[in-house]
Amino acid sequence: MADSDALTVIEHPDAKQPARGMSPTFCVRLWQHMHLQANGELLACCLFNGGPVTQDGVAVSTNHQSLMEIWNADTLRELRRAMVEGERITGCEMCYAAEERGGESIRQFDNRTWESNWAKEPRPTIDEMIDTAIDNDFRLPKLPEMIDFQAASLCNLKCRMCNSANSSKIAKDAVQRSWEPKEIYPHTDPAFKWLRSIENLVDELAKDTGSEVRRLSFAGGEPLLLREIPRLLERLIAAGRGQFLSLTFISNGSIVPKWLSLAPQF
Numbered sequence: 409m410a411d412s413d414a415l416t417v418i419e420h421p422d423a424k425q426p427a428r429g430m431s432p433t434f435c436v437r438l439w440q441h442m443h444l445q446a447n448g449e450l451l452a453c454c455l456f457n458g459g460p461v462t463q464d465g466v467a468v469s470t471n472h473q474s475l476m477e478i479w480n481a482d483t484l485r486e487l488r489r490a491m492v493e494g495e496r497i498t499g500c501e502m503c504y505a506a507e508e509r510g511g512e513s514i515r516q517f518d519n520r521t522w523e524s525n526w527a528k529e530p531r532p533t534i535d536e537m538i539d540t541a542i543d544n545d546f547r548l549p550k551l552p553e554m555i556d557f558q559a560a561s562l563c564n565l566k567c568r569m570c571n572s573a574n575s576s577k578i579a580k581d582a583v584q585r586s587w588e589p590k591e592i593y594p595h596t597d598p599a600f601k602w603l604r605s606i607e608n609l610v611d612e613l614a615k616d617t618g619s620e621v622r623r624l625s626f627a628g629g630e631p632l633l634l635r636e637i638p639r640l641l642e643r644l645i646a647a648g649r650g651q652f653l654s655l656t657f658i659s660n661g662s663i664v665p666k667w668l669s670l671a672p673q674f
Contacts (some may be wrong), residue, residue, distance in 0.1 A: 429492040435515040436522045438488050439537045442479060442551040444470065446560050449477050454489055454556065455514060458499020475551055475612045492538055492546075492600070510602040529622075550620040555609065556627070559637075563629040565660050575628060610640055614647040627658035638667035641674075650674045 412482040435453070443451045448470035463481040470478065490497055496504070503513035507558040525531060531553070532540070541548060563575040567665065571588045572579040613621055631637060642651050650673040 433494055433497055433500070434534070434538075435500070436490045436518050436534065436537075437515070438484060439541070439548065440522065441518075442475070442552050442554070443556045445558050450481070451513075452484065452499065454558075455656045456499045457501065458497070467657070470609075474554075475609065475622075477667060479551055480547040488541050488546045491653060492542070505599065516611060529650050549610065553620060554623040554625060554627045555621060557630045557631075558628075559626045560629045560634055562633050563660075564633060565630070566660060567660070576629065578622050610643045610647070613644060622652065623654050623656065625656040625658070629661055630663070631657050632663050632668075633664050634660050638665075638670065641667065641670045645670065 415470070437453050438467055441453070443454050443461060445451060446458075450469050452458065452461060461481050462468060463473070463480065463483075465525065468478045468481045473481075473567050488498060493673065500515070503515040506513040507516065519534065522531075523534060545671040553633075561572075561574055561579065563570075566575055566577040566581055567586055570586050609624075626634075626637065628634075641650070641655075653674050654674050
């Protein structure tokens, strides 16, 4: 079947038309998920291998731009436009490969989960999100529902399946580090490059532009080791945002910091 055939639908003229989000390449993550790296740069998705998001040919960064500016940078606008038009995206090969093997990709899972809205939360449909993007030249007026931080490489363990880009312990272990491809090993320790990202995040969440954000997710390394997180949580609580946000920490479960006592305020 040709790629163009995937968009052909034949049915009764009075039948309800499927969401345009059923384009063979549409992914809700480009509308509702921001994946920030420890150095402040943005990837279109944690699985995306097409390089960082750019503006005017230069990688965006929370060191230089606001979250809203990053969220509407050239790369993301171009990707949204291509997805709506059903074009195959360079960088999304992991999802395409899963689909071609007959499995369900992350792209398909996220689209299905968004449309099912099992929690019955107030949220736009895929068609409504697409219409908003088209009306604004593929700029989005609000930050996404979820902001996902690859917070730091600082970690207290060196698990066999991990690597030096995600564990400062492995980065210091010459033997385990030698097991991995050389391109994984970071030239500089990214453990504390996230601080400016956090400052911008909390400042913008306190404004109306951040009103759509409902979920914050932190991975590492081991995010529960980071002393900056309780300061972030305290500022969000003081700004009155805690009650509207849910938190996720991708943790190895080996430590329980005292500041987790702030969790009930989220």
